[in-house]
Each structure stands twice: as structure tokens, then as C-alpha cells.
Amino acid sequence: MINKVVADADEAVRDIPDQAVLMLGGFGLCGIPENAIAALLRKGVKGLTCISNNAGVDDFGIGLMLKTRQVKKMISSYVGENAEFERQLLSGELEVELIPQGTLAERVRAGGAGIPAFFTPAGVGTEVAAGKETRDFGGKTYLMERWLRADFSLVKAWKGDTAGNLIYRGTARNFNPMMAAAGQVTIAEVEELVPVGQLDPNHIHTPGIYVHRIFQGRGYEKRIEQRTTRKA
């Protein structure tokens, strides 16, 4: 197998230039590439276009890169409870393209699957449809949507092996597998890096062919946005 291991996050993101188009896995703060984001903050790379379902929160995840003004444009489905994101969006400081979550997931999937365009019913008749081709199939109207691809995809998995095979855990999977496939260069960080042969080939979520660099992540915070519990 081909060895994809790099030493750490800083080495993994070493050649990400200003103005790069990035995909970042995660839903809210669940399954985000914490180490890679920290390395981008240290590196100070600017003018980024970030494709990510959310932009983290004010003081964690992509939210940190919004504060440092490293992000030129966000392509997301949900602003939600991120006050800084909403403020920059409403003030026009940040370019934002909001797209339906399923369309975002499918456009990224299409990018990784070599499908330049496809039709979806989401957003027909809404702002999202502006400027897009519509077409009827079987009496229902659909929008034509284009693939999304990235210069670099930053994904986070639970386990990975040196050949780049990845296994996610729980709902931390979310956008990570499609983004791994849609990156020109895909950088994976994992909670546990193991030698080849340790992962069951039948359980692998992202085959190593999609991953160009992999490293053992460190010090995961895995913050929780809405800690909601019941009495024991």
C-alpha cells in the first residue's frame, strides 16, 4: 500500500496558498478537522473560500478563521447560532453563498464522483433558483446544480490507516466522506492512526484512494454546542 502519513497538521497544510478553495468536514462542531483549522490559523493563510455546512461557532472551528478575517467566502447551508458569521454576512464583509444542505451534500458528492451536473427539486421557486436552469421530469420541476470541487479538502475521521483508509464515528461522519472524495488534495486527520491491515476492509467509509495526506491528530476538544441531557 501507498504510505500517506505526514508528521502533523502544520506539515499537512504547508502548501495551502492564499485564495485557496477549501472543503472542511463537519456538522456544527461535530466531526470538524480541529487540528487542520488550528494549523491554518497559525499559518495565517488568507482569502480562503470555505465550503462547509456551518462555520463553527464564534470561538471555535471555522468561526476562529472568520474572526481573523482569513475567510473571503463561505459556501454553507446554515448560519444558525454563529453571531459573528451572521454579522459579517449581514454587513457584507463576508461573501456568503447559502445553499440547501442536501444540495450542498450532493454537489460535493458529484464533485467526487465526476458528475459535473445533476437535477434536484430542492430550492425550486426560491432565491436559490435564481439564474439556474430548471427542467421538468415526470411532471415535477427540478433545478440543475453543478458539482463542487476543492483545491484542498480537510476531513476528520475516527480511525485511519497509513494508506489513507478512514472510518468515521457516529454522526461525525456527515460531510466528511464526500469532501474527502472531492478534494484535489485531501488531508485527513484522525483520532487514531493505525498500520495497514488493522482496519476491516468491509468497514471502511473512505477508501484510501481519496486521501493524499493523513496524520495523527492531537488534543481533540470535541466541543458540544447543545449539551442536552435527561436525568439518569
Added chain:
Amino acid sequence: MINKVVADADEAVRDIPDQAVLMLGGFGLCGIPENAIAALLRKGVKGLTCISNNAGVDDFGIGLMLKTRQVKKMISSYVGENAEFERQLLSGELEVELIPQGTLAERVRAGGAGIPAFFTPAGVGTEVAAGKETRDFGGKTYLMERWLRADFSLVKAWKGDTAGNLIYRGTARNFNPMMAAAGQVTIAEVEELVPVGQLDPNHIHTPGIYVHRIFQGRGYEKRIEQRTTRKA
């Protein structure tokens, strides 16, 4: 969880009518729904359209249904080493639509994903492109392909639970997951049927939402087409 269990293959296929459009999982004889095919032979249902990558071999798999003339039309990517299939095709006794394997996989995937059409480069400039819309994206030409859906999908998994969650094994996965998703009614047969809670949710290949009926298969032959070995 919702219980999807039926007694056996005969009960599972009880309401498949003549002229039905079926999808059948498998690649060659690997991962084919042996029990459901046997039940269709017993039932004698006729005029079927079968969407399946191959048509089995002369004396096993869908090949058996070709012999009994239960199949009106095959939609496949490969005739390969099936002499009866090739004979019926060349004589015109059987309607055959041959489509590229990746296009077949993606059309079925699109059917299960609610995507009525998409663009692929496979088949541009070939017979396959006849009558199809072409379109350029980024300087490359693509064909527009439509989704495929079935009245009934017959799939085979390794393990399944009573809620219809499925795990495949080895390369017996192949077309089964997409076909499970693209069936109006999806019938799954498994080598081992277990109660809910026994399968790791993180290892499930086909979520139960796609499966309408599941049964414990019996007497699997799992024939090998090309037994190729090396000396120990």
C-alpha cells in the same frame, strides 16, 4: 424499530406481478439474491424487465429465468460468458439494453437518491449516446442520463436485522446497496438475520429505511464462475 421480517422467499415475492420491473443485485454470481430468484422460478411470473449488471450463467442466477423465458428485457452492462443470454440477444428473442457499468450503477444510485438526471462522460461518441442529450462542461462532453427505478428490488446481504438494516460482505456488495435504495418495494435476503441491536450502526451499509421485506435465506450455493487459485 419497524419489523420487516417475512417468512421466506415465496412470501417475499408473493405480489410481484407479470410485467414487473425488477432490480437484482450481484456482479456475476457474487452477491445475487439466490433465494428470491428461485422463488420467482417457482412462481412462474412472466414478462419481467430485469435490471442487473449480468444475467448470471446458463444454469444459475438470472440465467435460469432466461431459460424459462420469464424475462422480456434485460438492462445490463455485460453479457460476458453467458451463452444463452448472448444467443437470445443476437436472435432478438430477448430485448436487451446494454449500458456502461458505471452509468448503470449511477443511474440506479440516482433512482434511490431522487436525482432524475445527471451528466456522465461514459459513452460519448458511442452507440450508447444515440438519442441522448449531450452537453459540454469545462470543455469536456457529457451525456445526460436518467435515473432507474424498479417496482421491486431483490438484494442479497450477508447480515441483516429485523428493521431491515443490511451489511454486505467482500465484493458481494457491488450493486446491492444502490438497488436496495431504488426499489419501490425492496426485498432483502440475508445469510444471517439478527434482532435489532446486534449490528453496529456504524457498520451498516444499507439503512433499514430502504428495505420493506427481509428474510433469512437458505441453502446458499454461492457458485464461483472462475475458480482461480495459486499453489499454497
Added chain:
Amino acid sequence: MKSELSNELHEKPDRMLDKIGIAKRIAREVMDGMYINLGIGIPTLVANYIPSSINVVLQSENGLLGIGPFPTEAEVDPDLINAGKQTITMMPGSALFSSAESFAMIRSGKVDLTILGAMEVSEQGDIANWKVPGKMVKGMGGAMDLVASAKHIIVAMQHCSKDGASKLLPSCTLPITGLRCVKRIVSDMAVLDVLPDGGFKLLERAPGVTVDDIKKATAGKLVVGGEIPEMTL
């Protein structure tokens, strides 16, 4: 049942249903064997009021079929959240998957029922719930995909805004999320169906709320036929 209801009403002096009341009423729409997607807010509460005799599977669009109860402190797992980013647990028989797979099943109509909130609904069944131009942008999240493809859509909403303006309108004033998709509305005042040719057909009144109250609170075309029963929760 009745006494419980009275308690609710004591807590809500203006006679209209509170969030829990809306959730309880919607829970009665749930049928055995359904796969259901619950939106953020009131819809999430619906899960608490589905009778245990009814077998349903809750879908979370971030990649789970089989949402269980909230975790105990000891069970909290940052890798297990719902679409509202709340910590959750999984039911036995759950399945995990990617966001692409999640919306594949939504788009292909495998989810039987979608329950979501709204800022406005039009008498044609249009819904607006993601943006107030210049003021607030939540984003559409998965709502546009859900309303474009779900077999059945129930909206949980306040009948009027805080300043008394109706949210059931002839047509939406806010950017819409989906066209002609809402089938049923459960508000704090009433249960209504959107008619195929347009108009809100009044089906039930909230306890203590009169047809006249509902007429005044509904700016869109309201269709009232015969006796309108008070809802049971």
C-alpha cells in the same frame, strides 16, 4: 388527559397552546411504521409525546436513523448529535450514514413525514422559514430539501407574530423555502389543512379558542365548514 390539558391552559393564560401543546397535538398525527424527520425547535419536542405503542423511526439529517432519548450525563457523546446540534442517543437498530446518503433518502421520498417550523405559510402551501432580509439569516439548512421531497409535511408554528400580525398569509412576504408543499399546520390556535386549490381549511380549534379568534388571526383565505371541534391532546 383532560386534567393534564387543564394544567397546560393554566400555564398559558391567553388560552392558546404553548410549544408543548403544539408538540402534543402533532404527535397525534404520527402513525405506526413511519420514518419521520423532525426540524429544530417545537418539532423536536414532538418525539416526547409519541405513544410508546407506536413504532416510528426518527431521522436526523446529519446522518442517523433511530434517534433515541437525550443522553444521561454519563452517556453524553460529542460524536452523536441531532440536526439541532443537541446531544442524543441511538435506539437499538439504528443506522449511521453520510449527509449525501441522508438527503438521498429524503429526496427519494423514503421519509414519510416531515415536521418543521415556519415564519410564514401562504394559503397555497408555500413556506418561509430561513431568512428575514437585512435582519436575520439562519440559512435554509436541510429545510428546502425536505419540503421539496417529503411525502407529508406538517408545520408547527405560532399563528401570529408577537405584535399580532398573522403568519398565515395570502402569500409569503419573506423569502420562501418551498412552493406549494405544506399539507397541514398545527399552530397555537388551530389545526388547518392547506387545500389543493388554495386556502386554509380549519379542522380543529385549540382548547378555549373560538372560530372568530382564528378568523381574526388568519390573513389568508380561511375555509370554515360546519362545526369545528376543539382539539384533544
Added chain:
Amino acid sequence: MKSELSNELHEKPDRMLDKIGIAKRIAREVMDGMYINLGIGIPTLVANYIPSSINVVLQSENGLLGIGPFPTEAEVDPDLINAGKQTITMMPGSALFSSAESFAMIRSGKVDLTILGAMEVSEQGDIANWKVPGKMVKGMGGAMDLVASAKHIIVAMQHCSKDGASKLLPSCTLPITGLRCVKRIVSDMAVLDVLPDGGFKLLERAPGVTVDDIKKATAGKLVVGGEIPEMTL
């Protein structure tokens, strides 16, 4: 190396390469770190001749990355086959996936090299390998997807048919599999590149085969420049 070659030639009195010779020559095209898809027939044999010092991953379009050697009798597993339906094993670090995922990675150009057989190749790089109208239909299988998307395509083929007719043609006579996609051909007589503007550029001769032999056997435009070396295997 030399002596092994001589043995080959003794076995093949007409001086042209046998299937193993073609496979050995193609194996020399393989570079460290490549993901490779091998078609049915001669291409499958290539795997046997890739030096162990070179790390590559073989893709099987029916859903595997990491094809290993054929199994021993004891290892045979009916759930583990390659695209030619042969029983196989998996290398450590393999990954299994669906056919949709398999062609997703093929279509998006993640497979670095595709090696496949052909009935005909045109001087424009068109390839035909799935059908002889009225006589034989194998089906295209995954070939149309592979040739439409692979970064690099090498064709393994016989230079001429059994009755001596050239298979390297000005244009294909059989239904084609893909347009302008073949980059390199390794036949039993020669190694040739398809030039961007058309034409077969002769790179190497099979041992003992002359440039004149190749000229006679090539119906399409042959471009011969300078000394043509004999290939090493």
C-alpha cells in the same frame, strides 16, 4: 533478464510476444504510488510482473481497492472476486465499496492508469472492444466509463487478427468504446503512442520484430522517427 527473454522467444517461434510478454512489457509502465485498474485478460496478467519494490494499489471495479494474489485452495472465498469473476484475495490495507462508489472514483479521475484489451484501435486513439455486430456481444462492462475518465490508458492487444488483418486502423470498423482516449498501445509486435494529432508513433519493437514487419501490420498512419529500439522486458 536476457536469458529469460530468450526462453520466451523459444516458446513463440513467430518472434512476436505472447500474452505473458505483453504483460511483462506493460508492467514496466507501472510507477510507484499508482492506483491501477486492470481489465480482463492480458491486463490481469500484468499484476504478476510488477516488481515488489513498486507500491501500487489495484482497483477492481466490482468494489475493491487492493487486489492481492489468487487464493490458495483453502483461501477461496466466493464473496471475493475480481471484475473477471476470478477468485482473489485482498492486500493488507484494502477497502471494499459499492459499484457506485467504484465508478465514482473512476469517473473523478482517481485511478491513475487503466490497462485494457482491444479489438481495434484507431490512429485517433478511438478504441473498440465490446461488440461485433450480429456475431458477438460481450457488453461494455466498465470499459466505457474507464476510457472516458482514466488519466492514462494503455491498451494490451494483438497487432493483427488471426487472418493477418491489422487491428491498428485509420478508424475503427467496430462499434467504439470511447473516442480519442488511448494513449499507449503494447501489442505483440510493438509499443506505440497515439499522437495528439493522430497517428501511431512507434516507440519500441518486440524482440526480433523489424520496423518493416510493423509497417506491414499497421493499417493506420505509422510514424517512425530515428532508430527504434528493441524492447526490454
